[in-house]
Amino acid sequence: MVYAEEYMTKKVHSITPDATVSDIIKLVKETTHDTFPVVVNSKVKGIVSVHDLIGKDELDEVSEFMTPRDDMIVTKPHTKIMDVGRIMFRTGFSKLPIVDENNNILGIITNTDVIRSQIEKTTPKKLKKIVNSYINLGYEVTTKRETIQIDDLIPTQANVYEDELYGRAYELKRGLAEPIIVIKTNVNEKYILVDGHHRAVAACLSNIKELEAHVLEINTDKTMGIEKTAEKQGLKSLKDIKILDEEKMNCSSAYKLRANILEL
Missing domain, CATH: 3.90.1530.10 (Conserved hypothetical protein from pyrococcus furiosus pfu- 392566-001, ParB domain)
Known part of the structure; x- marks a missing residue:
């Protein structure tokens, strides 16, 4: 059996709620990523993507337009990799944060990781x-x-x-x-x-x-x-x-x- 933790990226590029649109743009250029969990003291508070930046001013803070934790879809490290794929397919999300039972960020997994798991396994x-x-x-x-x-x-x-x-x-x-x-x-x-x-x-x-x-x-x-x-x-x-x-x-x-x- 293959689980999410085997293919997740443990080094997660995250941001804080008080980060600005300008900060996100800078992070996108530095990392080439387009989606970032919003984290405070290792706890996931929300998530934001480049699509959320449309129509925003450079000084607008993430907390004003992020998707809050209650509206997010996350997964757990011991979720079967194919179940992760099904969640992505049914929701349309290409990236899912992986959290523990206390909502601490452990990693992030992408649809590319799911495909890779099926090719390599x-x-x-x-x-x-x-x-x-x-x-x-x-x-x-x-x-x-x-x-x-x-x-x-x-x-x-x-x-x-x-x-x-x-x-x-x-x-x-x-x-x-x-x-x-x-x-x-x-x-x-x-x-x-x-x-x-x-x-x-x-x-x-x-x-x-x-x-x-x-x-x-x-x-x-x-x-x-x-x-x-x-x-x-x-x-x-x-x-x-x-x-x-x-x-x-x-x-x-x-x-x-x-x-x-x-x-x-």
């Missing part, structure tokens, strides 16, 4: 774990990096979550997504999708035709258990995966989701 370790699992089952396994067509994927996961699809689509369009993990056997010309269902569905909705993949080539002429499970669930292509998180995921709403992702 799994590939080598997860790939090795999956490979070792099949070796321990007695299979002969070799691996290679390859670009594959998403139409050639056989999914093994019946459901994905709508809100996470937006994050995966964002990563894909900016070249930030890690490779999916698939299995190739002697039985089927297609690839069995082991890890990366959200990425694959997001690619499908984004009209992306191919993905980078870690391909586990398993030397067997028998249908594997994971493929039999997929068959029992009626999973033959990515179109068979259900998208959750919407009350009625009908054709109309699925079309709307696709349109929203294409606009990213």
